[in-house]
Amino acid sequence: MLHLPVLAVVISLLGAYLIPLIYHFRRNLASVVAVGISGLALCFSAATAVYVSRYGAFSYLLGMWSIPWGIEVYVDRMSAFMMLVISSITFLVMLYAMEDVRHELTEAPRKWYWTLNLLLLASMMGVVMAGDLFNLFVFVEISSIAACGTISVKGDRRAVEATFRYLVLSTLGSGALLLSIALLYMVTGNLNMTYISGEIQKAAFLYPKNLYAALTFMVVGFGVKSALFPLHSWLPDAHSAAPAPSSAVLSGLVVKIYIFALFQVLSRVFGPVIAGIPVETVVLLMATMAVVLGSVLAMGQKELKRMLAYSTVAQVGYVFMGLALGADRAVAGGMMHILTHALMKSSLFLAAGSVLYKTGKKNITDLAGLGPRMPVTMGVFSLAAASMIGVPLLGGFVSKWYLALGATDAGKSFYALIIIVSSFLTALYFLPPVISAFFGKQPDDSVGKGIDEAPAVMLVPMVILSIALLGVGLFPSLVLGLLGYRG
Amino acid sequence: MNDMVVQIITRILIPFIEVFAVYVIFHGHISPGGSFSGGAILGASFVLATLVFGTARFNRKFGHMVSQLVESVGGSWYILVGLFGILAGANFLTNKLAGFGMGRPGYLFSAGAIPVITIGLGLKVGSTMVTLFHGLIEEEENHGDH
Amino acid sequence: MGIIDILYDNFHYLVACLLFLIGFHTMLTHSNLIKKIMGMNIMDTAVFLLFISSGFVRGGKAPIVGPGTEGPYVNPIPSALILTGIVIAVSITAFALSLIVTLYKQYGTLDADKIAELRTKER
Amino acid sequence: MRGRLALLLVLFIGYALILTVAEMPLFGEPGNPADNMVSHRYLESSVQDTGAVNVVAAIILDYRAYDTLGEATVLFTAISATTAAIVAAKSRGQKT
Numbered sequence: 001m002l003h004l005p006v007l008a009v010v011i012s013l014l015g016a017y018l019i020p021l022i023y024h025f026r027r028n029l030a031s032v033v034a035v036g037i038s039g040l041a042l043c044f045s046a047a048t049a050v051y052v053s054r055y056g057a058f059s060y061l062l063g064m065w066s067i068p069w070g071i072e073v074y075v076d077r078m079s080a081f082m083m084l085v086i087s088s089i090t091f092l093v094m095l096y097a098m099e100d101v102r103h104e105l106t107e108a109p110r111k112w113y114w115t116l117n118l119l120l121l122a123s124m125m126g127v128v129m130a131g132d133l134f135n136l137f138v139f140v141e142i143s144s145i146a147a148c149g150t151i152s153v154k155g156d157r158r159a160v161e162a163t164f165r166y167l168v169l170s171t172l173g174s175g176a177l178l179l180s181i182a183l184l185y186m187v188t189g190n191l192n193m194t195y196i197s198g199e200i201q202k203a204a205f206l207y208p209k210n211l212y213a214a215l216t217f218m219v220v221g222f223g224v225k226s227a228l229f230p231l232h233s234w235l236p237d238a239h240s241a242a243p244a245p246s247s248a249v250l251s252g253l254v255v256k257i258y259i260f261a262l263f264q265v266l267s268r269v270f271g272p273v274i275a276g277i278p279v280e281t282v283v284l285l286m287a288t289m290a291v292v293l294g295s296v297l298a299m300g301q302k303e304l305k306r307m308l309a310y311s312t313v314a315q316v317g318y319v320f321m322g323l324a325l326g327a328d329r330a331v332a333g334g335m336m337h338i339l340t341h342a343l344m345k346s347s348l349f350l351a352a353g354s355v356l357y358k359t360g361k362k363n364i365t366d367l368a369g370l371g372p373r374m375p376v377t378m379g380v381f382s383l384a385a386a387s388m389i390g391v392p393l394l395g396g397f398v399s400k401w402y403l404a405l406g407a408t409d410a411g412k413s414f415y416a417l418i419i420i421v422s423s424f425l426t427a428l429y430f431l432p433p434v435i436s437a438f439f440g441k442q443p444d445d446s447v448g449k450g451i452d453e454a455p456a457v458m459l460v461p462m463v464i465l466s467i468a469l470l471g472v473g474l475f476p477s478l479v480l481g482l483l484g485y486r487g
Numbered sequence: 488m489n490d491m492v493v494q495i496i497t498r499i500l501i502p503f504i505e506v507f508a509v510y511v512i513f514h515g516h517i518s519p520g521g522s523f524s525g526g527a528i529l530g531a532s533f534v535l536a537t538l539v540f541g542t543a544r545f546n547r548k549f550g551h552m553v554s555q556l557v558e559s560v561g562g563s564w565y566i567l568v569g570l571f572g573i574l575a576g577a578n579f580l581t582n583k584l585a586g587f588g589m590g591r592p593g594y595l596f597s598a599g600a601i602p603v604i605t606i607g608l609g610l611k612v613g614s615t616m617v618t619l620f621h622g623l624i625e626e627e628e629n630h631g632d633h
Numbered sequence: 634m635g636i637i638d639i640l641y642d643n644f645h646y647l648v649a650c651l652l653f654l655i656g657f658h659t660m661l662t663h664s665n666l667i668k669k670i671m672g673m674n675i676m677d678t679a680v681f682l683l684f685i686s687s688g689f690v691r692g693g694k695a696p697i698v699g700p701g702t703e704g705p706y707v708n709p710i711p712s713a714l715i716l717t718g719i720v721i722a723v724s725i726t727a728f729a730l731s732l733i734v735t736l737y738k739q740y741g742t743l744d745a746d747k748i749a750e751l752r753t754k755e756r
Numbered sequence: 757m758r759g760r761l762a763l764l765l766v767l768f769i770g771y772a773l774i775l776t777v778a779e780m781p782l783f784g785e786p787g788n789p790a791d792n793m794v795s796h797r798y799l800e801s802s803v804q805d806t807g808a809v810n811v812v813a814a815i816i817l818d819y820r821a822y823d824t825l826g827e828a829t830v831l832f833t834a835i836s837a838t839t840a841a842i843v844a845a846k847s848r849g850q851k852t
Contacts, residue, residue: 003573003578003579006578006579007573007579010566010569010570010579013562013566013825013829014563014566016829016832016836017558017559017562017563017566017832018559018563020555020558020559020836021555021556021559024552024555060578061578062578062579062580062821062822063572063578063579063580063581063582063818063819063821063822064577064578064581064584065819068793068794068797069794069797069798069819070819070820071819071820071822071823105844106844106847106848107847108843108844108846108847109839109840109841109843109844109847112836112837112839112840112843113840115836116833116836116837116840119829119832119833119836122829123826123829126826134714134717134820134823135820135822135823135826138717138721138823138826138827138830139826141721141724141725141826141830142826142829142830142833145724145725145728145830145833145834145837146833146836146837148728148837149728149833149836149837149840149841152732152735152837152840152841152844153837153840153841153844154844155735155841155843155844155845155846155847155848156848157735157736157739157740158752158755160732160735160736160739160841160845161736161740161748161752163732163841164666164729164732164733164736167725167728167729167732168660168669168670168673168729171673171677171725171729172660172673172676174721174725175653175673175676175677175680178677178680178684178718179653179680179683181684182680182683182684182687183776185684185687185710185711185790186687186780186781186788186789186790187780187781187789188789189788189789189790189791189792189794189795190792190794191710191714199789203789207779207780207781208779209775209776209779210776210779210780212776213772213773213776515810515813515817516807516808516809516810516813516814516817517697517699517808517809517810518697518809518810519695519697519810519812521810521812521813521816521817522817523716523720523827558832558835561828562828562829562832565825565828566825569821569825579822580821580822580825582806582818582821583805583806583807589806589807590807592699592803592807592808592809593699593700593809597807597808598806598807598808598813598814598818599806599807600817600818601806601807601808601813601814601817601818604817604821604824605813605817608824608828611828611831611832612828612831615831615832615834615835618835618839619727619834619835619838622727622731622835622838622839622842623727623730623731623734623838623842636778639777639778639779639780639782640774640777640778642782642783643777643778643780643782643783644783645783646777646780646783647774647777650770650773650774650776650777651770653773654766654769654770654773657766657769658762658763658766661758661762661765661766662758662759662762662763686783687781687788687790688790688795689783689784690784690785690786690791691784691785691786693784696798696799696810696811696812697809697810697811698799698802698803698809698811699809704799705786706799706811708790708791708795709795709798709799709811709812709815710790710794710795710798710815711790712812713812713815713816713820714823716812716816716827717816717823717824717826717827720827720830720831721827721830723831723834724830724831724833724834725834727834727838728834728837728838728841731837731838731841731842732841734842735841735842735845738845738849739845739849
């Protein structure tokens with residue numbers, strides 16, 4: 001039973017290694033195998049989540065070495081929750097991609113798309129369960145390269161250019177991260193998170209500046225990778241140039257993995273000394289700027305996927321805000337927003353992808369009059385947009401509600417105000433496309449002829465995502481119970 | 488590069504480089520070196536061969552399929568050795584407690600799973616170097632698809 | 634002990650930091666893509682240097698503990714970790730170079746500013 | 757302009773780093789925080805624990821073998837990404 005989280009990672013890695021071989025012998029089998037393996041990883045994560053919610057957190061020792069010597073994998077409720085989110089969203093998106101990549105990618109790199117997706121899945125799950133700083137770094141690197149790979153697999157010059165900038169910036173981030181780990185190792189002599197935090201009090205007394213430097217580099221490193229506001233410049237290009245399923249995974253999951261990792265490190269490594277350092281204030285300030293300015297920038301966009309990418313910048317700000325506020329309900333709201341935003345943003349990107357699949361149009365104005373022609377796609381889009389704005393009974397509302405409650409709990413009602421203001425801003429850029437899709441008139445009727453609904457294999461994952469969004473909105477206690485929060 | 492001196496010297500040199508690479512890979516657990524260094528040396532010998540004899544002639548002997556195969560099998564090999572630990576009732580990637588023979592320390596056949604992993608990994612790293620190099624240089628030559 | 638003495642004793646770390654800054658500066662100021670990658674590599678190397686010198690123990694030997702050799706040995710952990718770090722740096726460099734090759738084919742230039750100009754014109 | 761800004765940023769980081777270096781544990785001193793029970797245990801008992809004389813090999817392939825699996829995977833990821841990017845760009849170029 002305890003092997004399951006590691007097996008979920010390992011089975012995805014094994015799949016990734018074998019996909020090129022399978023593709024060589026049976027071309028059509030590769031995508032099926034990839035989806036099947038991600039489904040298997042989903043089963044393993046679900047079993048882990050059930051186990052953790054029943055018997056509590058556990059740690060798994062790789063190679064049977066006790067912890068300061070070996071590598072520890074630590075799975076608590078939050079990691080199990082993250083594993084479940086990662087594997088389920090990836091599974092659904094890969095199901096969608098089975099049809100979509102036929103249209104969006106050329107034949108030659110298709111097998112690599114599946115390989116990279118499985119590597120991304122494995123590394124994301126590895127990141128959330130890492131109990132060792134260097135192991136965390138290794139998995140962060142795999143996910144950075146694999147994420148870049150899923151963009152450049154498209155091969156047009158816009159995608160390649162965006163990938164290059166993403167790669168350079170995220171390498172800058174990993175340099176900062178490794179430097180931070182080096183400084184921490186120098187002053188504490190350990191790599192295991194628990195053991196570092198045991199030594200850190202002494203280190204804070206003897207070598208305080210080293211710890212400050214390590215903390216700064218850690219925040220900057222993860223901040224670049226997770227597009228914390230002033231460091232977000234790579235995100236809109238990278239996420240809008242990628243193929244639609246990759247955008248869904250990148251925006252919905254990859255960015256948030258790093259936020260989760262950052263806060264894991266902050267609480268589990270720097271926990272005993274963090275009280276004296278105003279890192280949370282800085283993060284809150286940046287998150288506020290992200291929430292407001294991300295929405296403002298999203299309003300100015302003409303292209304649908306670019307607008308969605310800017311909206312990710314804003315939504316990442318919410319997650320940062322929730323986790324940095326620190327109150328119980330705020331953290332629960334932040335974790336829940338990771339789930340709801342993953343659901344919303346991936347269904348939005350998948351809907352945008354299926355519009356692209358059917359019409360080849362990518363601007364917001366091109367959505368006009370599409371509602372009656374593609375009812376399911378635009379229905380999913382509208383539902384997710386409504387949830388993004390925060391319409392009650394949908395997932396987005398619940399997580400924002402908990403964030404606002406948490407802000408008042410922490411004695412910082414100002415942030416609750418920010419959340420409300422930003423909801424209005426979100427409405428300003430999400431309502432026009434929805435309204436024009438259902439009530440607008442197609443400017444040129446000859447263009448719209450023959451456009452109908454996308455194939456079922458693309459619709460089913462989108463519908464499942466929407467149902468999940470509704471489910472989270474109607475029964476938030478399920479998710480909160482999984483997180484171990486009773487309120 | 489159609490220079491006879493270079494070609495002949497390369498022909499003489501390559502076996503020595505490869506034997507040295509194999510030595511470094513096999514002796515990873517008793518001397519400095521190991522899979523990554525040995526694999527890099529192995530890859531360097533293939534890179535040298537490509538530089539001297541050209542990609543077309545090299546590909547006839549060592550095609551993309553071969554390097555792909557080595558790549559996938561090398562990686563899977565590592566995972567399978569790790570999974571053996573679970574089968575033996577221990578954790579993933581367990582060495583001694585999973586029942587790998589320890590041998591006499593300091594001799595070639597010792598250290599249980601370490602040399603077993605090293606061999607697969609060394610070959611994998613070697614073929615990785617070749618694939619990366621070829622990926623970068625074949626861009627320049629338009630010899631159809633592969 | 635004065636600050637200068639400590640800096641003198643720790644000059645390995647100081648050199649690593651200097652290299653880090655050189656790499657960072659190269660990355661920021663040069664618009665040539667290849668030079669950016671060079672800067673990135675210098676930066677990574679600096680971090681490796683810092684990490685690996687943190688494991689040195691005065692008079693230490695390479696950590697190969699056969700019969701008949703005795704200590705002190707240097708700390709083996711940084712060496713083992715940096716092996717991983719180097720492989721990661723190599724992977725990223727290879728990927729970045731392949732992207733540069735494709736970018737050069739598609740845009741016909743290696744200058745980041747010119748590429749950005751072409752890109753904004755496209756939109 | 758951009759050059760000056762970059763220089764300013766670099767000088768600032770450099771100043772902070774020099775302050776940090778001035779406080780670091782002394783280079784090569786036995787008894788530094790990094791020279792603790794973890795590394796001592798590796799040096800003393802790697803031969804009994806793993807049978808490998810080379811401690812670095814014992815660490816990367818036994819004590820911390822999971823990292824090395826990740827490392828091998830990074831290489832594989834780099835190959836996948838590199839090949840995918842090149843092949844995709846090439847096939848796009850042929851199509852248009």
